[in-house]
Amino acid sequence: MNDAQTLAVEVVGVEQVTPLIKHFKLAAAGGGSLPAFSGGSHIIVVMQGAERVHRNPYSLLGSPQQLDTYEIGVRRMEESRGGSHFMHDTVTVGSRLEIAHPVNLFGLDKIARKHVLIAGGIGITPFLAQLEDLHGGAVPYELHYSVRSAEHAAFLERLRRREGERLHMYYDSEGQMIPFETLLATQPLGTHVYVCGPAGMINHVINTARSCGWPDSHIHWEQFSAPPVGDAFEVFLARSMISVHVPHDQSLLESIEAAGVEVPYLCRGGVCGFCHTRVLDLDGELVHNDHFLSDADKAKGNSIMPCVSRARCKRLVLDL
């Protein structure tokens, strides 16, 4: 995806739903319907900040049947690189934003015999849209939703009303934990598990499922990593014949884009593999932060996902 393919939207609703999460409703700036999407999809919101452009992925949480508005939930990150603070502090009803078309990297398995959904905090958002697809269907499902405390449970009333006994709540403040081992050891054959939440929770679910004998094809997860900060370095783009400085708090992808070179991308979170780029030369080491390349590919060091990964070097040469 490149900015040429973005849609102009207008913010038509903003609601503070928890102390840290704001719920935004976006409508097509020219009126009319927005592009169709399936549960689990995300959009990239392009924000023109004072210093720089932010492009952050957010899951669509509204019903895929209602295309007059898109809904997203934005958690205010403590260590924000600017995107979530921009959304929280400067975006109001009437604000104009650019978004990229929806992409689904976290779809439900269409022939599953049962779905187990596990959400931690803001990780509830992709499930809200998926539940719209599951609700009233023939396939059994259950949702396990873990939050810090009651006041942090975003969209809880909506979930209670719709899901009833299929919703299982866990509050850290009450010392409640999702019983991962019991949950995953007792699922009928043909079940799929989906997890979205903090990195620790995702890793724990993946590891527990595997130790219970689950094959990887039944384990699904989504985590949008914010690009980690690191040391500044120089990158030379061999085909464009330009040199670009990557500051410590900006990602490689963002720096390349700021220099006017377009790189294809979809998720900007190290998941989809779309921005995969060949490394031609390097006088140091790559710092891989993505979930896409295998450990073997990372060790080879001849390619990089510039959306979240960087380099510890003086000079990196990319095939761009």
Next chain:
Amino acid sequence: MLVTGIKSKPVYAPLQADTRGRYHLMLGMGVGAAPLLRVIDEMRIGGAQALQHTRVLFVPDAGAANAGAAAAIERFRTAAVGNVQTFPGTPALLEEFRTTLGKSLMGTRLYVAGPESFIGLAMKIALEFNLNKDEIRAEECGTLARRVYCIHCRATTETVRTNIVQCIACKRWLLVRDHYSRRLAAYMGVMVDAEAPGELPPLKEAFL
């Protein structure tokens, strides 16, 4: 004539124990006993725990190659496998297989060894329970005789060993293709003399 290089033709590999699984369900027919016993040996070497959660459903081959069947069953029993059941034929085994899958938990691995048509029928049921490639292993051994689905009248002709075959239901002469349907567990049979009625290629044994 067979039209080779068709991607839907199933590919099999020698069975290997997958001890990442928590439960192991084995289906075997006839000479398929040998690969299953080999997997059981691998599991025993890896620690007997997996064998406690292993179940074998087996059909001795009704054909001439039956001499080793009784011995195979005895070997399953002495291999400390938790549960071994034998069946008089494939339909009875598949019925029990379906019931078992309905009660099975995530973490189950399926091993199938036997003739291709037997594997196909087992896979068809496994598919209904949403078992994926990483949960199933199959080793083909025994006859290559095919189940052939008549694309004209939708009847399935069993145990086809020849390049062309007359459909059991509509009596059309069918060319047996490599085009395979996992859902039907059968190869596609297409009328071979549609353009020139009565002009048949020579009948040859192709799937022994």
